[in-house]
Amino acid sequence: xxxxxxxxxxxxxxxxxxxxxxxxxxxxxxxxxxxxxxxxxxxxxxxxxxxxxxxxxxxxxxxxxxxxxxxxxxxxx
Amino acid sequence: xxxxxxxxxxxxxxxxxxxxxxxxxxxxxxxxxxxxxxxxxxxxxxxxxxxxxxxxxxxxxxxxxxxxxxxxxxxxxxxxxxxxxxxxxxxxxxxxxxxxxxxxxxxxxxxxxxxxxxxxxxxxxxxxxxxxxxxxxxxxxxxxxxxxxxxxxxxxxxxxxxxxxxxxxxxxxxxxxxxxxxxxxxxxxxxxxxxxxxxxxxxxxxxxxxxxxxxxxxxxxxxxxxxxxxxxxxxxxxxxxxxxxxxxxxxxxxxxxxxxxxxxxxxxxxxxxxxxxxxxxxxxxxxxxxxxxxxxxxxxxxxxxxxxxxxxxxxxxxxxxxxxxxxxxxxxxxxxxxxxxxxxxxxxxxxxxxxxxxxxxxxxxxxxxxxxxxxxxxxxxxxxxxxxxxxxxxxxxxxxxxxxxxxxxxxxxxxxxxxxxxxxxxxxxxxxxxxxxxxxxxxxxxxxxxxxxxxxxxxxxxxxxxxxxxxxxxxxxxxxxxxxxxxxxxxxxxxxxxxxxxxxxxxxxxxxxxxxxxxxxxxxxxxxxxxxxxxxxxxxxxxxxxxxxxxxxxxxxxxxxxxxxxxxxxxxxxxxxx
Numbered sequence: 022x023x024x025x026x027x028x029x030x031x032x033x034x035x036x037x038x039x040x041x042x043x044x045x046x047x048x049x050x051x052x053x054x055x056x057x058x059x060x061x062x063x064x065x066x067x068x069x070x071x072x073x074x075x076x077x078x079x080x081x082x083x084x085x086x087x088x089x090x091x092x093x094x095x096x097x098x
Numbered sequence: 099x100x101x102x103x104x105x106x107x108x109x110x111x112x113x114x115x116x117x118x119x120x121x122x123x124x125x126x127x128x129x130x131x132x133x134x135x136x137x138x139x140x141x142x143x144x145x146x147x148x149x150x151x152x153x154x155x156x157x158x159x160x161x162x163x164x165x166x167x168x169x170x171x172x173x174x175x176x177x178x179x180x181x182x183x184x185x186x187x188x189x190x191x192x193x194x195x196x197x198x199x200x201x202x203x204x205x206x207x208x209x210x211x212x213x214x215x216x217x218x219x220x221x222x223x224x225x226x227x228x229x230x231x232x233x234x235x236x237x238x239x240x241x242x243x244x245x246x247x248x249x250x251x252x253x254x255x256x257x258x259x260x261x262x263x264x265x266x267x268x269x270x271x272x273x274x275x276x277x278x279x280x281x282x283x284x285x286x287x288x289x290x291x292x293x294x295x296x297x298x299x300x301x302x303x304x305x306x307x308x309x310x311x312x313x314x315x316x317x318x319x320x321x322x323x324x325x326x327x328x329x330x331x332x333x334x335x336x337x338x339x340x341x342x343x344x345x346x347x348x349x350x351x352x353x354x355x356x357x358x359x360x361x362x363x364x365x366x367x368x369x370x371x372x373x374x375x376x377x378x379x380x381x382x383x384x385x386x387x388x389x390x391x392x393x394x395x396x397x398x399x400x401x402x403x404x405x406x407x408x409x410x411x412x413x414x415x416x417x418x419x420x421x422x423x424x425x426x427x428x429x430x431x432x433x434x435x436x437x438x439x440x441x442x443x444x445x446x447x448x449x450x451x452x453x454x455x456x457x458x459x460x461x462x463x464x465x466x467x468x469x470x471x472x473x474x475x476x477x478x479x480x481x482x483x484x485x486x487x488x489x490x491x492x493x494x495x496x497x498x499x500x501x502x503x504x505x506x507x508x509x510x511x512x513x514x515x516x517x518x519x520x521x522x523x524x525x526x527x528x529x530x531x532x533x534x535x536x537x538x539x540x541x542x543x544x545x546x547x548x549x550x551x552x553x554x555x556x557x558x559x560x561x562x563x564x565x566x567x568x569x570x571x572x573x574x575x576x577x578x579x580x581x582x583x584x585x586x587x588x589x590x591x592x593x594x595x596x597x598x599x600x601x602x603x604x605x606x607x608x609x610x611x612x613x614x615x616x617x618x619x620x621x622x623x624x625x626x627x628x629x630x631x632x633x634x635x636x637x638x639x640x641x642x643x644x645x646x647x648x649x650x651x652x653x654x655x656x657x658x659x660x661x662x663x664x665x666x667x668x669x670x671x672x673x674x675x676x
Contacts, residue, residue: 023533024536051145051147051148052145052147052148053144053148054144054145054148054149054150054153054317054318054319055144055312055318055319056144056258056280056281056584056587070584071584073311073312073318073588074312075312075313075314075317075318076425077153077154077317077423077424077425078154078424078425079148079153079154082154082424083148091425092428093350093425093428093429093432094310094312094313096308096309096310096313097308097310097313097349097350097351097429098349098429098432098433
């Protein structure tokens with residue numbers, strides 16, 4: 022695979038202290054219309070995997086522990 | 099058959115609904131309500147709980163036909179005029195006559211609408227002629243309410259499946275669909291007696307001025323798959339040259355929104371803070387005046403709130419920052435914009451297809467039937483103009499009921515193994531490629547060319563260059579590469595986006611006049627030409643597999659429109675003071 026790394030700031034950040042994905046919660050992953058969130062296999066916490074955010078907020082609004090913060094993507098900010 | 103299908107999962111449905119956003123849930127619910135014995139399957143690319151154009155709810159109904167405020171006949175007349183006469187009135191009337199019953203049903207389900215002190219619906223005026231806007235200050239929970247109804251009705255929901263092709267029988271009628279799972283890349287073959295397309299707008303056609311692929315007006319999951327599905331199944335599409343172009347908050351690229359602010363006294367203004375249009379209802383004519391103001395020395399264009407009382411602004415913010423696009427407040431805060439003090443800078447959106455605000459889409463009649471037997475379409479991708487959320491609900495309901503009836507009288511068609519094999523090859527190719535082009539690069543390039551060449555005003559030479567570039571990119575599609583199921587979904591979406599771009603170009607070149615204000619403003623034919631072009635432009639796949647267009651006469655009006663009324667939307671401009 023010959024892909025170059027193309028760094029970008031992720032709009033979705035997850036507070037690992039508050040995230041309860043390791044206890045089986047997958048709400049943020051389920052409600053993302055763009056399906057960009059995943060549970061990290063090592064940490065067991067939710068994280069943004071794909072840089073395809075519509076800054077629409079269901080992940081933040083539906084998170085039962087308020088672990089998620091969405092910022093407006095930098096290019097639009 | 100089973101050995102031909104290899105490892106694919108196959109299942110049968112009486113009614114298959116593709117898309118679980120707005121029209122889709124209503125279609126599935128009403129099909130099941132019409133006949134609870136039916137096997138009704140709802141496929142959704144995301145998750146029905148939060149998907150489609152109303153994933154985060156909606157701040158109001160923009161086309162409510164409520165007794166005491168408007169009649170169905172008035173509504174049909176308003177939209178006929180707003181759409182420069184090119185409408186199939188029977189479908190508009192079918193919507194308008196069921197509009198109020200749908201509002202009452204949603205009200206019973208728990209959707210909250212603005213009511214006055216007597217408990218009556220509090221409808222506001224935004225359109226040029228009539229009164230049709232019913233605010234939903236607490237409209238954030240619409241999707242959850244719909245989801246509850248789907249569960250109650252026992253609709254079978256399959257989330258994270260993207261339909262990639264429809265299957266047709268030898269006689270041309272619908273036979274089912276193929277879908278790909280966006281988590282596992284599993285291929286699903288669904289045999290169905292009737293299929294309802296409700297896959298939303300083509301929202302990833304143009305590139306937002308920010309350059310961010312996902313910073314679109316529409317939910318970017320609405321990548322135009324429905325238009326591609328219909329086209330390849332042999333259905334006719336109509337008036338695709340009537341683009342969706344919206345007045346949006348610059349950079350944020352969401353509505354500001356005049357429909358919410360207007361009834362409170364906000365309005366669209368130029369840099370002097372002066373009104374330049376009489377009416378903020380989104381029409382092609384309004385967008386043309388908006389465009390001219392941007393080009394003039396009086397631009398840019400703003401939405402003006404700063405003359406309103408602080409408590410009024412707080413009320414508006416209470417809606418705008420909580421419903422539909424709730425990150426608006428964060429965006430304004432980041433730039434230090436305060437409605438009390440600052441006008442909100444507006445801009446023209448990228449182009450798309452969306453009948454919700456314009457008039458393009460898969461051709462449907464008053465029963466939501468497409469030109470393919472057993473295939474229906476509803477919502478933003480179906481051709482009922484200016485349809486918005488409530489139109490998606492109503493036409494979804496109409497589609498669901500008719501499909502339930504259709505499926506009662508028909509059998510499952512025999513599948514064509516050749517169609518399935520061809521689709522397996524197409525959908526597996528990006529996973530097989532070890533190196534090649536990532537979807538985001540190909541998508542960026544298509545959408546940049548859409549902006550460079552297709553964004554109105556339209557020039558035929560630019561359109562021809564675009565067609566050449568699109569043909570080159572079509573050759574590149576075989577080099578698309580996906581490292582996982584998610585990237586495969588994106589790669590397959592690129593196919594839809596390119597199909598839509600080519601359809602937008604072909605339809606725009608075919609209609610040799612200007613119509614619908616900015617939506618179809620041709621520099622070489624700047625005038626409307628009713629003698630030649632008072633007709634629909636139907637786009638379809640010809641025998642060779644290429645895009646073809648033909649004229650379809652406008653059916654005789656069932657609701658007459660006075661000649662004096664006909665040009666009302668052309669007289670929006672307020673002449674500037676010196």
